[in-house]
Each structure stands twice: as structure tokens, then as C-alpha cells.
Amino acid sequence: MNRVSLFFLLFLISQFSYGQFRIKGKVTDAETGDPIPFAAVLIKGTGTGMNTDFEGFYDLEIKEAADSIQVSYLGYITQVKPISNSPEQTINFQLRPSDFELEAFVFEAGENPAFEIIRQAVERRKDFDKRSLEAYETKNYTKIEIDIDHLSEEFRQRKTVQKVTSVLDSIRQLTNDEGEKILPVFFSETVSRFYFRNNPLLRKEIVEKSKVTGVGITDGSTTSQITGSAFQEYNFYRNWLTILEKEFVSPIADGWKTFYDYDLMDSVLVGQDTCYQLQVYPRREQDLAFSGTIWIKKEDYSLKQVDLTVPNSANLNFIERIKIQQELEPTEKGPLIPKRTRVQIKIGQVTPNTAGLLAKFYTATDSVKLSEPKATKFFNNAVELKPDFGEASEEFWAANRMDPLSSEELAVLQMVDTLKKIPVIRFYSEGLKFFATGFLPVGKIDLGPWTEFGNYNNVEGLRGGFGLRTNYKFSKKWAFQGYLAYGFKDQRFKYSVSAKNILDRKHWTTLELKSTREIDQVGLEMESLEGNSIFLAASRFGTLRRPFISTSQQLNFDREFFKGFLFRTGIRRAQFDPLFDFYFIEKGTGELKSDFQTTEWRASLRYGRDEIILINDNERSSLGPSKWPILELNYARGFDWLGGEIDYQKLSFYLYQRLNMGLFGVSRYELDAGKVFGEVPYPILKNHLGNETLFYTTAAFNTMNFNEFASDQFISLRYRHFFEGFLLNRIPLMRRLKWRAVANANFLMGSVSDQNINNIPAFGPDGTALESFGRLDPTRPYIELGYGIENIFKFFRVDFFHRMTYLDMPEARPFVVKVSAQIIL
Structure with a gap:
């Protein structure tokens, strides 16, 4: 081979190597292992470089030898690695996040x-x-x-x-x-x-x-x-x-x-x-x-x-x-x-x-x-x-x-x-699920709820119980549930059994038959607390206020006709047996009675335009609305036949909405209005929920006493605002605490007709003074205003409430402090 041929061959080899010198690899987060897209990859000492793609990959061809490659990205520590002499090599980078402070940029003239x-x-x-x-x-x-x-x-x-x-x-x-x-x-x-x-x-x-x-x-x-x-x-x-x-x-x-x-x-x-x-x-x-x-x-x-x-x-x-x-x-x-x-x-x-x-x-x-x-x-x-x-x-x-x-x-x-x-x-995962849901899956049945396993109050003394329900493994058409409890002081059995048939899952349609015998409290009925097992258990603990034995049988039908529009109807027969001194004057006879029976037909419409509903096994679960309000319209008719003793009608309206106020935080409000038509004992009226405990709750009026007011027509508004960091973030000494301001405003207007006032005697047959209820002035609202701080040590919240009206009522509390614990982000 002559020199010209040798030179030409070496030239071809050099040109071949020159075009095939290639480096590729992947850039990831060292803590999470996730790819880092858009990171800057640079061959040091040259102008060759590129950004990683969305999956963190890069692929470079370089025209000259180099000794190192550098990867940098904002928020991460820049990393440099050596390059070997291999014509094709893979170099991966794992970047560690860096703590960086935001820089202040100053522009000398004109707009940024x-x-x-x-x-x-x-x-x-x-x-x-x-x-x-x-x-x-x-x-x-x-x-x-x-x-x-x-x-x-x-x-x-x-x-x-x-x-x-x-x-x-x-x-x-x-x-x-x-x-x-x-x-x-x-x-x-x-x-x-x-x-x-x-x-x-x-x-x-x-x-x-x-x-x-x-x-x-x-x-x-x-x-x-x-x-x-x-x-x-x-x-x-x-x-x-x-x-x-x-x-x-x-x-x-x-x-x-x-x-x-x-x-x-x-x-x-x-x-x-x-x-x-x-x-x-x-x-x-x-x-x-x-x-x-x-x-x-x-x-x-x-x-x-x-x-x-x-x-x-x-x-x-x-x-x-x-x-x-x-x-x-x-x-x-x-x-x-x-x-x-x-x-x-x-x-x-x-x-x-x-x-x-x-x-x-x-x-x-x-x-x-x-x-x-x-x-x-x-x-x-x-x-x-x-x-x-x-x-x-x-x-x-x-x-x-x-x-x-x-x-x-x-x-x-x-x-x-x-x-x-x-x-x-x-063991631990099943235990956490048992605590959160109340039920422990065992094959085709779930044991629980655990809130029924034990309790103590002044009426039942020590209460023990046991319950179970079928799950989706048993059937996707039928769901059975029940529990049995016993109070060692009152020596009474309590129970609840139900059978539900799921007729259609696409347009959620169910038919349910249910029978219950349980202790309830006036204004705090168990039926209104279904789905909140922990709060329900807490309401039965300690001293029960105006307790009664409630025995009921009901047949319920639900159907979702189109997205967000749910229709419910049913008939319920119930027996009220008071465990406290209670009497009312029976309409027509004028006699004093302490117990009564009702037969009630119910119908309701619920509409949530953007409410997200999931089918959780054999139940519907709501993830709440994102923008639009949830509306409910409820009607009930009590008959004085089919076992019922009282003729009445109840109409109510409920509205809930979450409002994004942008810079100023987030608001939530609940509007509730209703009317009872007919002469009824006061347990059938709207008994407004008060709160005498130390703990804050959104479901009650926090300066109102238990059973302080009842109405047969009412309208209420409960408004809560969360400022997030809007106010306190701007105070230099407090911003590091990450405290957040909250505010409350609760309004209630209501009244009671004369006929429902007159059916309550002042004394029982034996001359015992009977407990009654307070009446709201239809021209004067009940108002309480509150303010507070949440996110104290990341968990605690303190609210201060002022009762603005009805300060002349017996045992009125003009100012209260409520505390609560919560896990919020």
C-alpha cells in the first residue's frame, strides 16, 4: 500500500470516528428517581449541548474530543462527569435538589x-x-x-x-x-x-x-x-x-x-x-x-x-x-x-x-x-x-x-x-382501613362498624354490640347490613337491619327495606348522622339530652335520572317513646300523651351540577362539587292513618357551595330553610342544634345551648371563610408561623305558631314541671360572629365566638372559646 492509499484510509477512519462520537443518557432526581425534563446538558469546553426531553433523556453527537459533560437545572446542584474515549457511551446523572433563594432582579430603565x-x-x-x-x-x-x-x-x-x-x-x-x-x-x-x-x-x-x-x-x-x-x-x-x-x-x-x-x-x-x-x-x-x-x-x-x-x-x-x-x-x-x-x-x-x-x-x-x-x-x-x-x-x-x-x-x-x-x-394496613371505614373485611362480609362494639352513657350504662354487612364479593345486586347492641343499665336490646337491592348501577337505582330500634336524642336524631360513624358514637357517649327510644320501619327508593340529579322517595313508620319527662296535648281529645306514632311519606330532589360521584362497592360516595352549588328540596307528609297519629307536612330547602375568592381565600356557605305545616309535638319541629361542648363544630350554633330553640318555620345561613395566608402572611413576625385566619358568621330566623306552643303543657299529670323550648322572635335574628386562628403547630385551631342577640335568655353565653384539632395542608 502506497503512502497516498494509506493516507486516504486513515482519513476515512478519522472521518468515520469523527461523526460517530456519541454520548447519551438520562437525567433524574436523586431523591425520587423521576426524570428531569428540560435540563441543560453541555459538553464542557465546546458549544455543543441540548436540553433533556420530557422523559429526561439526551442524545449528543460531538465533533471533537472532550473530557467532561455537565448537567444543570434551576433548583438542582450542577453535576459534572468525565467522558471516556469510547466512541459510544451512556452517562446518567442523578441531580440533588438545592436550597436556593429567589433573586431580586433590578431593571435600570424601562419595563421588565x-x-x-x-x-x-x-x-x-x-x-x-x-x-x-x-x-x-x-x-x-x-x-x-x-x-x-x-x-x-x-x-x-x-x-x-x-x-x-x-x-x-x-x-x-x-x-x-x-x-x-x-x-x-x-x-x-x-x-x-x-x-x-x-x-x-x-x-x-x-x-x-x-x-x-x-x-x-x-x-x-x-x-x-x-x-x-x-x-x-x-x-x-x-x-x-x-x-x-x-x-x-x-x-x-x-x-x-x-x-x-x-x-x-x-x-x-x-x-x-x-x-x-x-x-x-x-x-x-x-x-x-x-x-x-x-x-x-x-x-x-x-x-x-x-x-x-x-x-x-x-x-x-x-x-x-x-x-x-x-x-x-x-x-x-x-x-x-x-x-x-x-x-x-x-x-x-x-x-x-x-x-x-x-x-x-x-x-x-x-x-x-x-x-x-x-x-x-x-x-x-x-x-x-x-x-x-x-x-x-x-x-x-x-x-x-x-x-x-x-x-x-x-x-x-x-x-x-x-x-x-x-x-x-x-396487619397494619387492614387495621388502618378498619379504623377509617369502621369495617373489617372478612371474605364476603365486613365486620363492624367498630363504633357499635362499645360505649357508655347515663341511660344505657355500659353498652356492647356487634354488627356486620355483606360486601361486593357477596353480591353486586344485594347488600345486607345489621347490628345488635345491649345496654347493661337499661337492659334493652337495640338493633338495625336492612336489605338493599341495586336495580341499576348506571342510573343509580336502589330499593331498601330497613328496621331499627335505637336510642335517639331530640334534635340529634341518628338518621341525620348516618355516614358519620365517629360523630355518631361521640353523640351517644356521656350524658344524653332528651333521649327517647325510636322504633322505625322504612322503605326507600333512590334513582339518579341524569348526572347530578337524584330523586329519593320512601315511607317511614316510627314510634316515639320518651326517656325524659315529656307530654303534649293531643289534638281533638285534649288529653296528655307522652308517646306517639308517625307514618310519613318522603320525597326529595338533589342536584349537584359538577358533583363527582363514585360507586364505592355497593354505595355511592360523593367527592363534593368543584364550582357549582348543591341544592336539595325535601318534602314529607305525615298521615293520621296507616298507624300514624298525627297529620302534618314538612318542606325544606338546602343549599351548599364552596367559593374560591382568589387572593382572599376560600368561603363555604350553607343555606337552610324549612316550614312545618300542622299541629305537632315539638320533637317533630326543627330543633336547632346548639353546642355546649368545648369543641368547635360546623354543624351547630356554637353559642347556642342544647335544645334552646325550636321552630316550625325558619331560615338559617352558616358562612365560613378561610383566609389561608392572605392576612397573616403580610405580618413579618407571624408569617413564619404559617398561621391562618378564619371567620364565621351564623344567622338564624325562625318562629313557632301559637298552635304548636299551646300543645305543650307546663306541668305533667303528677305536677312535675316539664322542659320546653325557647322561641325565636320572627323580627329578630339569632346572630353569632366568630374569628380565629388555624394551623397552630400545624394541627390546632382556636375560635372565638360572640353571641350578638338573645343575650337576655336564661344561661345565655355571650362569648365562648372553641378548640379543635385538624389535619390540613
């Missing part, structure tokens, strides 16, 4: 250049808000992972924890030596179809396939309804985003200048689009606002992608970090649909000796269709499961995952499956 960009983006919000579309549908893939983290050494040394870690030590760790150990307890994947229509605003998700594995998870159908994309919506084109029932202001909200500062960092190419890269900062670090980076397209000022964090300086409890990363893509009509969304919620330790929690949510959207709006009746159920939702092969998941599971996620699945089989884990 970022302001005009934000102003243009805000002005064009309606052009890109997906809610402006008439209708659309998408195919979504959602995965959720929940881990226990902050595994302190003291926590790991506990005997129960050691039993777990000894089993898991044989399984590979989720992060390498640069990461921290986590203990996964839940993992789910869901493929669903999401439907939206405007005017009226309706949403629906049909879960096609779902795979759920988790510690303590026994019913996939219930869990699968909340693991889809319907509960993972983050729309930054709204002024306020609701996260964990808190309202966070968007960086492109109408009042953006009130909440945020901005810095124009660069002009960058994202995919095929040239974008402004802006850094956003809360003006006040305690506000519920985001910090991080947003990318706005130069062409039309639409959002391209966001990487935003709620820092731990915000006025939140237990939350160390909320991080939202999102990529958006335009539809053919212009408005944007999130293509990928990743959310991390990191919950810190409640106490130093406990562990923290890390929740990760990921949603990918595909197959966007701008279709004709579906009929309103299609949206009857907010979440619907296909009959075979739990049956899917591994081939199906491999084909329908928009991104394959990482090696870390595969390890999560293995660890969760292992955890579920550890006896101590099963």
Missing part, C-alpha cells in the same frame, strides 16, 4: 421585558384554553406511584420496620448510590377515554383497562375510578388551579402582576418552535404560587411547556414540594391539550420519628379528537368502568404504554407485590 411577553400570553388565553372547545375526546395513559420516603435510621430500627426491610433488602434498590432509599406501597396503570363538552360544562372518563397493586388494596373497581386522568388535570389557562383542595394561582392568571415576578432568561428552540424561556417567582414566598420555568412560543404567545414547583416556603403543612411538568400541543382549532403531565407531591414527616410520603402522577395523552358534543345523558356517571377493565395481558400494556416502564418502575412493582405478602404489613 418579560412583562410584555406575559401580557401578550394573558391577552390570548381564551384562544388556547381547551375549555373553549365545543367538545373533544382523548385517549389517556395514566400511572401513579406512591412511596414512603424519609426513612430515618431511627424509623428503620423499629422492630416492625426491620421485619419489612429484611425482606426487601434482597430486592434491588430503586436508586443507585447517589439516590435515597424509598419504600413503594402503591402502583397503578390506567388506559382510558376522556370526554369533554362545553355548554353545559361536562366531563366523563371511561376506564378501558386498569391495573392496580398496592398495600391494603382489596377492591380494584373502587380504586380504578380515581387512578385515571380525570383527577390529574392541571390547566394553567385557568386563573386558579385546585391541588389538594388548595387554590394555586397560575403564572398567566389575570392578576399575574399581583403575584409574580418574571425574568426573561433566553430565546430557545423547543422542538420546531422558537420560545421565550421565562423564570417565574412568587412576589411573596408564603403565597400559594409557583416558581420555576415556563416556555412561551414567540409565534403566538401560547404555552409550550412548564416546569413549576411550589416551594416549601409556601403556606402549606407537611408539603415539602409540589412539582408540575407539562408539555402542551395545539389542536387543529388552536386550543392546547397537555400531551404529557408529570406531578410530584412530596409530603414530609409529621414528626421526626415517622416517615414521609412521595406521590408521583404521570399522564400521557394521545388520539385527540374534536368531535360533536355527546348527549348530556352520556355524562351521567363522571367515571365509568368497562366490564372487563381488570383483564389485560402484558402484551396489551406493552402496546398501550406511550412510554415503556423504566427499570426503576419494574422494581417498584416487584417490591409492592412483595410488601403485600408480609404479615406485619397486612
Whole structure:
């Protein structure tokens, strides 16, 4: 080979190597193992670099040898690693979060250049808000992972924890030596179809396939309804985003200048689009606002992608970090649909000796269709499961995952499956569920509620009992429930038995027969407390006020005709047997009676336009409304036949709404009004609930005494406002305490007709003075005003109430202090 040929060959080899020098890898969070999108990757000493994609990957070809590669991203410690001589190599990075302070930017002349960009983006919000579309549908893939983290050494040394870690030590760790150990307890994947229509605003998700594995998870159908994309919506084109029932202001909200500062960092190419890269900062670090980076397209000022964090300086409890990363893509009509969304919620330790929690949510959207709006009746159920939702092969998941599971996620699945089989884990998870729900699943039945197992009060003395109910494993058509209790002092048995047939699950339709014999209290009837087992148990403890034996049989029918519109009707026969000195003058005979029977037909209409309802086994569960009020209209007719002795009618109206007041916090109000037609004993009237205890409750008038007032026509308004951090965040010495101001205003107007006053004698047959009730002046409202502080040491709340009217009543309390404990974020 001559020199020319040799030179030519070496030239070709050098050129081949020159074009094939390639470095790729993945950038992840060292604490969570999650990918870090949009991070800057730079070959040091050259101008070659790129940003990681949404999954944290990068892939670089370089034209000259270099000795190191650097990765940096705001909020993380920059990391540098050496490059080897290999023509193709993989270098992964695990970045650790850094504590950084928000910088103050000073502009010498003119307006901050970022302001005009934000102003243009805000002005064009309606052009890109997906809610402006008439209708659309998408195919979504959602995965959720929940881990226990902050595994302190003291926590790991506990005997129960050691039993777990000894089993898991044989399984590979989720992060390498640069990461921290986590203990996964839940993992789910869901493929669903999401439907939206405007005017009226309706949403629906049909879960096609779902795979759920988790510690303590026994019913996939219930869990699968909340693991889809319907509960993972983050729309930054709204002024306020609701996260964990808190309202966070968007960086492109109408009042953006009130909440945020901005810095124009660069002009960058994202995919095929040239974008402004802006850094956003809360003006006040305690506000519920985001910090991080947003990318706005130069062409039309639409959002391209966001990487935003709620820092731990915000006025939140237990939350160390909320991080939202999102990529958006335009539809053919212009408005944007999130293509990928990743959310991390990191919950810190409640106490130093406990562990923290890390929740990760990921949603990918595909197959966007701008279709004709579906009929309103299609949206009857907010979440619907296909009959075979739990049956899917591994081939199906491999084909329908928009991104394959990482090696870390595969390890999560293995660890969760292992955890579920550890006896101590099963014991604690079942115990927590038993405490929370009141029932312990044992095959096809549930034992409970535990509140019926034991109690003590002045009437029954020591009370013992036992109950059970069937669950969905027994039948999805029939549900049976009952309990039996015995009071050792009064020597009476109490019981409740019911049988319910579920006629239709799509338009929730049930028929229920129920029989009960129980101790009740005037104004605090057990029927009104159903579903609140802990409060019900507390109301039966200690001294019972105006107790009576209630024996009833009832037949109830429920049907949801369309989304949010529920019709209820039924007939109830009840016997009132007082356990206190009580008499009334019987209409017609003029005789004194102490007991009476009623036969009552009832009908009610309930409408919650955007109330989210889930079918939890054989029960309906409400997650509450998001914007619109809930309305109820109730009617009851008491007959003096079919065993009934009293003829009357009752009509009532109820309205509840949660109001987002933006900067000023959140309000809730309840409007309640009613009227009783006819002459009745006062236990049938509206006995307004007072509160003589030390503890605050939203269900009562907190300065009113028990059984102080009753009415046969009334209207009441209970208003509560939560300022969040609006007031106290602005006081320098108090903002670090993260206290939050609250306010209450309760109003009541009512009256009692003469006929219902005159049927109550002053004395019984033996001359004993009888307890009565106070009357409200129809021209003078009962008013109490309150103010207080919540979030004291993260748990406690103190309220101060002033009784403004009826101060001349016997034993009136003009000022009271109420305390309560709560776990709030």
C-alpha cells in the first residue's frame, strides 16, 4: 500500500470516528428517581449541548474530543462527569435538589421585558384554553406511584420496620448510590377515554383497562375510578388551579402582576418552535404560587411547556414540594391539550420519628379528537368502568404504554407485590382501613362498624354490640347490613337491619327495606348522622339530652335520572317513646300523651351540577362539587292513618357551595330553610342544634345551648371563610408561623305558631314541671360572629365566638372559646 492509499484510509477512519462520537443518557432526581425534563446538558469546553426531553433523556453527537459533560437545572446542584474515549457511551446523572433563594432582579430603565411577553400570553388565553372547545375526546395513559420516603435510621430500627426491610433488602434498590432509599406501597396503570363538552360544562372518563397493586388494596373497581386522568388535570389557562383542595394561582392568571415576578432568561428552540424561556417567582414566598420555568412560543404567545414547583416556603403543612411538568400541543382549532403531565407531591414527616410520603402522577395523552358534543345523558356517571377493565395481558400494556416502564418502575412493582405478602404489613394496613371505614373485611362480609362494639352513657350504662354487612364479593345486586347492641343499665336490646337491592348501577337505582330500634336524642336524631360513624358514637357517649327510644320501619327508593340529579322517595313508620319527662296535648281529645306514632311519606330532589360521584362497592360516595352549588328540596307528609297519629307536612330547602375568592381565600356557605305545616309535638319541629361542648363544630350554633330553640318555620345561613395566608402572611413576625385566619358568621330566623306552643303543657299529670323550648322572635335574628386562628403547630385551631342577640335568655353565653384539632395542608 502506497503512502497516498494509506493516507486516504486513515482519513476515512478519522472521518468515520469523527461523526460517530456519541454520548447519551438520562437525567433524574436523586431523591425520587423521576426524570428531569428540560435540563441543560453541555459538553464542557465546546458549544455543543441540548436540553433533556420530557422523559429526561439526551442524545449528543460531538465533533471533537472532550473530557467532561455537565448537567444543570434551576433548583438542582450542577453535576459534572468525565467522558471516556469510547466512541459510544451512556452517562446518567442523578441531580440533588438545592436550597436556593429567589433573586431580586433590578431593571435600570424601562419595563421588565418579560412583562410584555406575559401580557401578550394573558391577552390570548381564551384562544388556547381547551375549555373553549365545543367538545373533544382523548385517549389517556395514566400511572401513579406512591412511596414512603424519609426513612430515618431511627424509623428503620423499629422492630416492625426491620421485619419489612429484611425482606426487601434482597430486592434491588430503586436508586443507585447517589439516590435515597424509598419504600413503594402503591402502583397503578390506567388506559382510558376522556370526554369533554362545553355548554353545559361536562366531563366523563371511561376506564378501558386498569391495573392496580398496592398495600391494603382489596377492591380494584373502587380504586380504578380515581387512578385515571380525570383527577390529574392541571390547566394553567385557568386563573386558579385546585391541588389538594388548595387554590394555586397560575403564572398567566389575570392578576399575574399581583403575584409574580418574571425574568426573561433566553430565546430557545423547543422542538420546531422558537420560545421565550421565562423564570417565574412568587412576589411573596408564603403565597400559594409557583416558581420555576415556563416556555412561551414567540409565534403566538401560547404555552409550550412548564416546569413549576411550589416551594416549601409556601403556606402549606407537611408539603415539602409540589412539582408540575407539562408539555402542551395545539389542536387543529388552536386550543392546547397537555400531551404529557408529570406531578410530584412530596409530603414530609409529621414528626421526626415517622416517615414521609412521595406521590408521583404521570399522564400521557394521545388520539385527540374534536368531535360533536355527546348527549348530556352520556355524562351521567363522571367515571365509568368497562366490564372487563381488570383483564389485560402484558402484551396489551406493552402496546398501550406511550412510554415503556423504566427499570426503576419494574422494581417498584416487584417490591409492592412483595410488601403485600408480609404479615406485619397486612396487619397494619387492614387495621388502618378498619379504623377509617369502621369495617373489617372478612371474605364476603365486613365486620363492624367498630363504633357499635362499645360505649357508655347515663341511660344505657355500659353498652356492647356487634354488627356486620355483606360486601361486593357477596353480591353486586344485594347488600345486607345489621347490628345488635345491649345496654347493661337499661337492659334493652337495640338493633338495625336492612336489605338493599341495586336495580341499576348506571342510573343509580336502589330499593331498601330497613328496621331499627335505637336510642335517639331530640334534635340529634341518628338518621341525620348516618355516614358519620365517629360523630355518631361521640353523640351517644356521656350524658344524653332528651333521649327517647325510636322504633322505625322504612322503605326507600333512590334513582339518579341524569348526572347530578337524584330523586329519593320512601315511607317511614316510627314510634316515639320518651326517656325524659315529656307530654303534649293531643289534638281533638285534649288529653296528655307522652308517646306517639308517625307514618310519613318522603320525597326529595338533589342536584349537584359538577358533583363527582363514585360507586364505592355497593354505595355511592360523593367527592363534593368543584364550582357549582348543591341544592336539595325535601318534602314529607305525615298521615293520621296507616298507624300514624298525627297529620302534618314538612318542606325544606338546602343549599351548599364552596367559593374560591382568589387572593382572599376560600368561603363555604350553607343555606337552610324549612316550614312545618300542622299541629305537632315539638320533637317533630326543627330543633336547632346548639353546642355546649368545648369543641368547635360546623354543624351547630356554637353559642347556642342544647335544645334552646325550636321552630316550625325558619331560615338559617352558616358562612365560613378561610383566609389561608392572605392576612397573616403580610405580618413579618407571624408569617413564619404559617398561621391562618378564619371567620364565621351564623344567622338564624325562625318562629313557632301559637298552635304548636299551646300543645305543650307546663306541668305533667303528677305536677312535675316539664322542659320546653325557647322561641325565636320572627323580627329578630339569632346572630353569632366568630374569628380565629388555624394551623397552630400545624394541627390546632382556636375560635372565638360572640353571641350578638338573645343575650337576655336564661344561661345565655355571650362569648365562648372553641378548640379543635385538624389535619390540613
